[in-house]
Amino acid sequence: MTHYSHGPIECRACFGGPEQTLVLGDWRLQNNPGYYGSPTPRVLVLGFSKGANQNRLVAGGDFDKVAFAGARHRLQTVLTVLGQMPSDRSIDQVMTAREKEFGVASLVRCSFGKMKNGVCKTSGDVIPSAFTTPSTLAVIQRCTSRYLQQLPETVKLVVLLGTADTYIAKTRAIFSTLYRDFASVNEMAFRAGGALWVYGAHPSPGNGHFEAWASGPPDTASGRKRVLAQRALADV
Numbered sequence: 565m566t567h568y569s570h571g572p573i574e575c576r577a578c579f580g581g582p583e584q585t586l587v588l589g590d591w592r593l594q595n596n597p598g599y600y601g602s603p604t605p606r607v608l609v610l611g612f613s614k615g616a617n618q619n620r621l622v623a624g625g626d627f628d629k630v631a632f633a634g635a636r637h638r639l640q641t642v643l644t645v646l647g648q649m650p651s652d653r654s655i656d657q658v659m660t661a662r663e664k665e666f667g668v669a670s671l672v673r674c675s676f677g678k679m680k681n682g683v684c685k686t687s688g689d690v691i692p693s694a695f696t697t698p699s700t701l702a703v704i705q706r707c708t709s710r711y712l713q714q715l716p717e718t719v720k721l722v723v724l725l726g727t728a729d730t731y732i733a734k735t736r737a738i739f740s741t742l743y744r745d746f747a748s749v750n751e752m753a754f755r756a757g758g759a760l761w762v763y764g765a766h767p768s769p770g771n772g773h774f775e776a777w778a779s780g781p782p783d784t785a786s787g788r789k790r791v792l793a794q795r796a797l798a799d800v
Contacts, residue, residue: 568716570602572627575710588703592679593676593677594677598669601658603667604718605719607721609667609722614630614686634769645790667716672694712742721762721797722760723761726763742757753792760797762797
C-alpha cells in the first residue's frame with residue numbers, strides 16, 4: 565500500500581489547485597502529509613495532525629526528525645505504559661525506513677491550524693473544535709476514509725493518541741461508520757478492521773493530564789483510562 569511507505573505523501577485530495585495552504589475560514593490546512601516506519605506494521609500509532617514543532621522541521625527538510633518532534637520521549641512513555649515499546653531500539657529508530665514493526669502517522673496527514681489573534685495555532689482547542697466545524701470535519705472524514713478505512717493486513721493494534729472524552733467520542737463515531745466490524749471493547753478500546761484500537765495519552769508537552777495518565781492512581785479519571793487500555797491489551 566503506497567499510503568504506508570516511509571516518506572512524504574503526495575496527496576491533493578483536499579486542495580483544488582496548486583496552493584500549499586487551504587484556507588477554511590479561520591482554519592488553515594498545510595499540505596505536508598507523510599508516513600513513518602514499516603510498510604507492514606504490526607502496531608500503527610496515530611496522532612491528530614502535525615503541530616508547530618513538526619511544521620518547522622518539515623520546512624527544514626529532515627523528514628525522519630519531524631514526527632512527534634519535541635515529544636518523542638513522552639511517546640516512548642506511552643508505548644512503554646501500553647507494553648508496546650521495543651527494548652532493542654530507540655523511539656527515534658522506530659520512525660525510520662528501517663523499522664519493521666511500527667508505523668506512525670496521524671488522523672489528518674496534513675497539518676491543521678486555527679487563526680487566533682493573527683497567529684496560526686496548532687494546540688489548545690484546535691483538536692476538539694475541528695470535529696465541530698463542518699468544513700474541518702469534512703477534511704477529517706476524507707482523510708480517515710482515504711488512509712485508514714483499509715489497514716494493512718499486518719496491523720493488529722492501533723494506538724490513538726488522545727484521551728479527552730470529546731476526542732474519544734468523536735473518533736469512535738467516525739470509525740464506527742468506516743468499519744462494518746466495529747465493536748466496542750470498553751470505553752478506551754474497540755475493534756475494527758481486524759485490529760484492536762486503544763486510546764493512549766497524547767505526548768504533546770501541552771497535555772496537562774499526561775503524568776496522571778502514565779502513572780497516576782487507577783481510581784482517578786486519567787488513571788482509570790490507562791487501566792482500561794491496558795486491560796483491553798491484556799485480553800488480546
